[in-house]
Amino acid sequence: MAAASMIRAPVGQNSRLAGHAPGRGGGVVRCSLQGAVVGGRAEWQSSCAVLSSKVAALGAHFVNGHVAPSAPAPPQNGAVLDLVPVSSITGGGDVARNLPQPLRIADLSPAPMHGSQLRVAYQGVPGAYSEKAAGKAYPGCDAIPCDQFEVAFQAVELWIADRAVLPVENSLGGSIHRNYDLLLRHRLHIVGEVQLPVHHCLMALPGVRKECLTRVISHPQALAQCEHTLTAMGLNVVREAFDDTAGAAEYVAANGLRDTAAIASSRAAELYGMEVLADGIQDDCGNVTRFVMLAREPVVPRTDRPFKTSIVFAHDREGTSVLFKVLSAFAFRDISLTKIESRPHRHRPIRLVDDANVGTAKHFEYMFYVDFQASLAEPRAQNALAEVQEYTSFLRVLGSYPMDMTPMTAGSSSTISSSDSS
């Protein structure tokens, strides 16, 4: 897995603060499920095309109450697409270099060609757990570091990367809310999941003793995952949030901070010349983070292996019975839920589109995210979703993808195979 130079957010969006900051406004369309849940590969593909053309045609987000362009920018010549050099066609020259270059079949392919290296965006710097997750999800990939979660989404949307691998939940620290919000705001598809055992080290500059430390910096999730152990170690240190674990190690090393330790992976310690003061400081040895793989195109759901489907929905009716009804639609069909998450959404209108393609902005108190264990190719899942659609005002399928069957135990190193067939 080759390391690439980091993709940063534009000036003004960048920060070295933790990446779990509240998001900004965005909008989402209501996509008709009728087309999306029918069986068969051809129908599935054509319904995806319908959904994406609907999204493209709508082409607007509500941002802070205003309509803003939302369609992802097309790939830019040279910067993103690997085009044939003009000089090889024309013999060179300044004029020729400025001319638009012809698209090739490979440029139109939604997935990289066989044998080419998949570019996978992750948040953090080399040595971050997300980089390791990218390598586990796509062995041999070209992992592209991004300074924020949102930049990883944009890298895929702008064709700078083919996939993004982003953390969504940890067995100790819980959900990574920022990524739930971003899943709704962006239009990428979940095409797989990967579970990564997370083993933290406390590290400092070589020669620094624990007693000299006044501060520990790391990603907020990592700090949360080590909270009890840090206290039990008797360290008199303030905890400070940083963008990512490996970035914290790099920061201590680059600034020669002898009063500050970082919590990060042993690979980060090696990469940035740090000394490990304590190994395995997570509060539970079964500490596991679940990552999702994102792509511009969905995978075709199958029934020959265990699949999971992720949805997000909202309702505008009074009372709690809607949630009860939605959950019962799965329970009656014996479909297990693996995750339920709710996110407040009062201040961000969602754009709903009716059958006549007329859009209206709607405010919902909460967005509900549900993962269930079934493939969208299964009739019981299609029926459950058709029923859910009746109870809700907004429903979107985030993805139907192969489950990572790796047991949730630390130290397990089995590799998942994604049927993200690219």
Ligand SMILES: O=C(O)C(=O)C[C@]1(C(=O)O)C=C[C@@H](O)C=C1
């Ligand atoms: O900071 C990193 O190394 C990350 O990859 C991020 C992250 C997260 O967001 O949860 C990933 C895995 C661990 O749970 C801790 C941090």
